[in-house]
Amino acid sequence: MTSPVNVTVTGAAGQIGYALLFRIASGQMLGPETPVRLRLLEIPQGVKAAEGTAMELDDCAFPLVAGIDIVDDPTVGFDGANVALLVGARPRGPGMERGDLLEANGGIFKPQGQAINAGAADDVRVLVVGNPANTNALIAASNAPDVPTDRFTAMTRLDHNRALTQVAKKAGVPVSEVRRLTIWGNHSATQYPDLFHAEVGGRPGTELTDDRAWLEQDFIPTVAKRGAAIIDARGASSAASAANAAIDHVHDWVLGTPEGDWTSAGVVSDGSYGVPEGLISSFPVVSQNGAWEIVQGLEISDFSRGRIDASVGELDDERAAVRQLGLV
Numbered sequence: 001m002t003s004p005v006n007v008t009v010t011g012a013a014g015q016i017g018y019a020l021l022f023r024i025a026s027g028q029m030l031g032p033e034t035p036v037r038l039r040l041l042e043i044p045q046g047v048k049a050a051e052g053t054a055m056e057l058d059d060c061a062f063p064l065v066a067g068i069d070i071v072d073d074p075t076v077g078f079d080g081a082n083v084a085l086l087v088g089a090r091p092r093g094p095g096m097e098r099g100d101l102l103e104a105n106g107g108i109f110k111p112q113g114q115a116i117n118a119g120a121a122d123d124v125r126v127l128v129v130g131n132p133a134n135t136n137a138l139i140a141a142s143n144a145p146d147v148p149t150d151r152f153t154a155m156t157r158l159d160h161n162r163a164l165t166q167v168a169k170k171a172g173v174p175v176s177e178v179r180r181l182t183i184w185g186n187h188s189a190t191q192y193p194d195l196f197h198a199e200v201g202g203r204p205g206t207e208l209t210d211d212r213a214w215l216e217q218d219f220i221p222t223v224a225k226r227g228a229a230i231i232d233a234r235g236a237s238s239a240a241s242a243a244n245a246a247i248d249h250v251h252d253w254v255l256g257t258p259e260g261d262w263t264s265a266g267v268v269s270d271g272s273y274g275v276p277e278g279l280i281s282s283f284p285v286v287s288q289n290g291a292w293e294i295v296q297g298l299e300i301s302d303f304s305r306g307r308i309d310a311s312v313g314e315l316d317d318e319r320a321a322v323r324q325l326g327l328v
């Protein structure tokens with residue numbers, strides 16, 4: 001057995017937290033040989049519910065759990081953290097504009113970035129789930145100057161997984177036979193799910209993209225607006241599927257992506273594919289030796305270019321807005 005990995009989960013008492021913690025504790029995120037020490041970070045009003053979740057974790061008697069702490073102070077919450085899952089965020093309230101949402105979340109992700117900078121472990125890996133995820137990750141990263149920026153990522157794995165299933169259903173193949181699709185840009189309705197480089201049941205993805213009506217009127221909007229469709233159907237936002245995607249993201253980051261495939265993650269841009277440097281944008285990525293790398297050399301069609309640029313433009317606007325607020 002290896003020594004325990006310190007995993008901090010913010011928003012631990014929320015609905016994603018409830019779907020996430022048990023899977024981390026059972027070894028699905030870091031593997032069946034890796035013990036975890038869980039730190040549940042909440043706001044004071046969330047502490048009691050987090051204590052209830054911790055009681056249930058105790059009652060599972062997971063052999064991999066080396067300890068559970070419940071805290072409401074980010075400085076304590078991130079001290080020694082190896083993996084930090086930033087799930088807790090301020091949801092959009094009635095009458096709130098996007099700018100208000102960015103400001104409210106700045107109040108969460110700026111101090112959390114500072115706390116990660118002050119006390120997290122040298123190998124800390126951060127996944128931001130709370131929305132607006134890409135820009136929240138940018139705020140946290142900008143406030144952690146001593147932590148390499150590539151340790152801050154935003155979750156677009158749920159979008160990626162949603163796209164896999166839509167394609168598998170359309171092509172009539174198992175999900176396992178859909179490879180190399182990409183989510184580009186922002187985790188928002190402007191995101192662009194790209195099939196041009198995909199392999200579907202051993203056939204090129206372009207056999208599907210030739211059906212422009214399906215691509216433009218069905219596939220792309222279904223994936224991009226899936227979050228809203230779930231809220232409409234369930235009366236609450238995606239929770240189990242979001243938790244599942246977080247597990248997938250960290251699993252692949254730490255343990256590697258499968259040979260011959262890639263996945264999607266919001267990572268800091270190095271200027272690849274014309275995405276302005278420093279933005280946290282979704283790209284096709286592989287993980288090797290515990291680090292994400294952007295897949296290089298893909299040819300980008302005019303169709304894809306326009307859509308990537310539109311989503312990246314939105315990220316650029318969000319960065320400008322949080323700059324103006326002094327958050328980055």
Ligand SMILES: NC(=O)C1=CN([C@@H]2O[C@H](COP(=O)(O)OP(=O)(O)OC[C@H]3O[C@@H](n4cnc5c(N)ncnc54)[C@H](O)[C@@H]3O)[C@@H](O)[C@H]2O)C=CC1
Binds near residue numbers: 012015088159238239
């Ligand atoms: N990136 C993605 O693909 C997805 C992102 N999301 C986002 O994930 C976030 C969480 O979703 P849910 O769990 O459903 O929300 P929720 O409202 O059920 O839970 C959020 C929890 O965060 C806590 N919290 C708020 N501020 C905090 C802070 N400063 N520190 C620690 N905890 C804090 C709250 O007390 C609450 O318990 C939302 O922003 C949602 O939009 C949801 C689905 C997918």
Ligand SMILES: O=C([O-])CC(=O)C(=O)O
Binds near residue numbers: 230
């Ligand atoms: O749309 C939302 O509020 C939740 C979300 O991010 C998703 O389901 O992709």
